[in-house]
Amino acid sequence: MNLNLKKESLRKVNETLQSIDRKSNKKIFKISNPDGNHAICAGLKDEIEVTIDGHTGYYCAGMNMNANIIVNGNVGTGVAENMMSGTVHVKGNASQSAGATAHGGTLIIDGDTSSRCGISMKGIDIIVKGSVGHMSAFMAQSGNLVICGDAGDALGDSIYEANIFIKGKVKSLGADCEEKKMNKKDQNILRSLLKKASINESEIKNFKMYGSARKLYNFNIDNVSEY
């Protein structure tokens, strides 16, 4: 089914996608002329496939559950923010706060993201084939952020229990973020994530892992003078 945003209102298009008749066989949708509109495909909850042909604005695929959303273009701030499950695949670049606060699902970005990618992530898997901007994985609580390129300043600042896997250079680490030794279990996690994004598994050896030093969020009496 084709949905043309030049002909139909954004609200109408989103309503169509949000109220799928589960008995019907209509599972594949295409959105044309997104023209940078905000909140395209926000709040989908069924197992459908939506392809967006063009660039989108803010909060594309926000709060997604179950749906598989493909964007043939760039996305604005907060793509897949608060996603619960499903897959969002961006073929271009993403702006700030990609995958922010998302609880689950997979976000794949073929290009780069700007700052705060995976901010406060709570269980999502994010795979960025390019580089990420500053303050990425800020206060990340759970889930995995895979970066095939480089990271900007303050990577993983105040991170909790999320993992960061990175192939390229880290400009600087944020507070309480440190390099970790990758064990078999971590390697398996990374392997399955690379597979999801169709990246060659042999790349695993080129990745480093970062996580929390756990010195910040558990108050430590030795640091009392810092407060």
Next chain:
Amino acid sequence: MCGIVGIYLKNKKYNSQLGKFLTGMMNSMATRGPDSAGFAIYSSEKKKKYKYSVCSNTDQVKEISKKLSRHVKDIKIKSISDHLIIETAMKPKKFIEILKNHEELSLVGYGSCIEIFKQVGNPKDVVKNFSLEKFSGSHAIGHTRMATESAITTDGSHPYSTGEDECLVHNGSLSNHNNLRRSLQKKGIEIKSMNDTEVAAGYISNGLSDKKSLKETLLDGLKDLDGFYTFISGTKNGMAIVRDEIACKPAVVAETKDYVAIASEFQAMAHLPNVNSAKIFEPEPGKVYSWGK
């Protein structure tokens, strides 16, 4: 919030459509700044002539024309909505002094190729009032305002121009503008309003008058201007964009072989020719990008 937009045409074949392009950009940014709007248009330079963009609170154009011609020879006045574009060979220093005697007129900008228009109201109405669609030129910068730092008045609207053929639009706010205003005023830079952006414009004028390039001045600004901002600054020769190091305030650039467009959001440029095949990127924090002759 505020919306900022800019367009620089590399291919002259689009010059006659500059106003049309900017109208679409400003209209789609109306949601980011519904209080007031303004824009600066750069068209071809008139040798030995100056254009003074003036906001007037009277519609008595003939009267004004008569009054001004007592002091100024070869005066040509074009009236659009509540603005007048006064063209004369008289040099700025002298003409600005004359304008000071006319309380009903307030200068919004001047130069050999710049024209500036700004007004309180929804951007969609403002661009209509000034018939922006009909303008042609080489580059243009626009702003839609959601007021934070000073009152909703024409004086509080962008673009700000504190020097010949210069202009600045700003999304964000500055926290050290009071101190900076005082030190710039001591150096003789005229800053009329209590607005933070006008101080930044004054800072740029000061840098340019010290023979620094726009790029150098904006780089210095990263140290001296405290706050958060995305700036688009225009001069006779082109335009530049800079975002502060934290880069909270958005900006997208689309570049094709024919033009460079900047906007707060991509949707502002969705109507531009071949934009879907443009090189699209977000300016990195703390880096100055400039385009021009």
